[in-house]
Amino acid sequence: MDSHIPSPPTRRLSTGERENAIDRTIPLFPPAVEIDEHNYFDNNDPPEYLESMISGAHEFVKFHKYNRVVLVTSGGTTVPLENQTVRFIDNFSAGTRGATSAEYFLENGYAVIFLHRQFSLLPYSRHYSHSTNCFLDFMEEKNGKVVVDPKYQEEMLSVLRKYQTAKEKNLLLLLPFTTINQYLHTLRALSVTLQPLKSRALFYLAAAVSDFFVPLHRIPEHKIQSKAGGNKLLMSLDPVPKFLHRLVEKWAPGAMIISFKLETDSSILLSKSRQALERYSHQLVIGNLLQTRKKEVVFVEPDAPAHWIRLTPAQEAAGIDIESLIIPAIVKRHTVWIKESGNSA
């Protein structure tokens, strides 16, 4: 029996059969999903830095043990196609949703763990980092010194103050990832770290997680060679195990969990969001379309009709972030969640 392949539930053995059974380590009624996920962590090693990263997160959670803490995930995960990664499959995401949302969570009194794709947008610096020529275009020389161009002073001061306040009050913990494997191991470890907060922990899973990956044993050691005039490249990718169920049931019992559903086809957005909610039994799916994600999203929740949040044309013209509407709507729901869980103290 290949333990890597999830088995269908087997019938319970009779007493006689049981005595004849040779391998007693084979579990009875193994739920397919659990084995799948266990196998993932057994077969894909954690990143080397994980332990020290998590010990930092542990300190952060201890510091905020009476506060609300949100884990915001942001940016796309990569799937290496080679061991010494030259080529990889990436999921498009600049990290705008996550970085912007983190700022509004901070404004609403949350401490934020920002688990982000390295070099994707970060809270506060996002206002400058992906501009045409990051940074230097905002500066000028005056009396032999580099100074900020006066026309950017006012806005930059406001951004800098918020950033420094978050740093001084230890409200923002930045943790990076690149690959799907780093992401999954870190998410699992952070979930356990957040358990003491019970319902005050909030998961806001905005990262664009790969659906398919190449298992470790199939990744070639060296760069895939192409031939001149050459052959096609055939790739076979396995589905990434669905971890949300495990997160809801085991890793973060008591926490409020929000996932995102990004689609490009508007006709399936609501059904896909509802499906995800039913499959994982969590509290909220935020559906959005790639084309309109900066001006409208839909909240899909248990026992409630779909609730759209939209910028008005005036808000859109004024450059209002839709996250300034999304986050307060979440905070309201989180307050109810904490109250109903009865462990707000």
Add this chain to the structure above:
Amino acid sequence: MDSHIPSPPTRRLSTGERENAIDRTIPLFPPAVEIDEHNYFDNNDPPEYLESMISGAHEFVKFHKYNRVVLVTSGGTTVPLENQTVRFIDNFSAGTRGATSAEYFLENGYAVIFLHRQFSLLPYSRHYSHSTNCFLDFMEEKNGKVVVDPKYQEEMLSVLRKYQTAKEKNLLLLLPFTTINQYLHTLRALSVTLQPLKSRALFYLAAAVSDFFVPLHRIPEHKIQSKAGGNKLLMSLDPVPKFLHRLVEKWAPGAMIISFKLETDSSILLSKSRQALERYSHQLVIGNLLQTRKKEVVFVEPDAPAHWIRLTPAQEAAGIDIESLIIPAIVKRHTVWIKESGNSA
């Protein structure tokens, strides 16, 4: 006859046959490689912005018609797996080699067209943009103003001055790309734009170009759907036509052309570099290993032994860019090239 498939050379028709031939537009003796490349451009539309981008480049080249101009390509190209791109295959490259090299070309008196992957590193701002928290960590508030932290003043002033000199003297043209298709169309159009400079044009092709792509007609319109507990994803990619030959022969006759060969396996680096040089008949292949690319590269040239350029341990410790050694070695070769081409005026 399917014109998308490169045909083998056909024999010349006899006079009688010629009169009976119906389709006189079918070319005789079509070289397979040419058709391949033609087909690429016929079947994959140019980006909409191309015309206006090239008209800017045309002005830039006119402005520098008596100077040396280098086209530096930098960063990795992407291969979209969906039409409304959520997922794509990427080639790893932060753009360090290209951005750093561009600075040293500027210091050596060249005008630089910097064709780069959007959001990859740029000349000068590279010193700050991929730091942990781009930008804001270098700033502080003083008397209600944002100012540069004194400990970064000196270095930043030196970088800012070089950047502003390049801007004021119109020495640096930044042109972005994301997909392999955008890259190939832009490279072809720029090559033609650079033709009037003859041997004073230099191509420094440091971009990490995808070897495989999904042809336009096979790209699905919407996001690939994954199924719970799901199926494998099978992908079939075609080899990207080899354009370097065409660049050398047709697009940029007279220019000096340098390509890069990046490998992870040291045992094949030299043979792969030599092979590329012989296949495309250009002037220089710079070989480098992913693991050691910041401290050693090898020049592979026609009729000469491989020439290694290495940082000494002392240079490495002092943080010297290896590009500060590479670029002067290239400039020397370019001077010889111009002299031998006899059109330096």
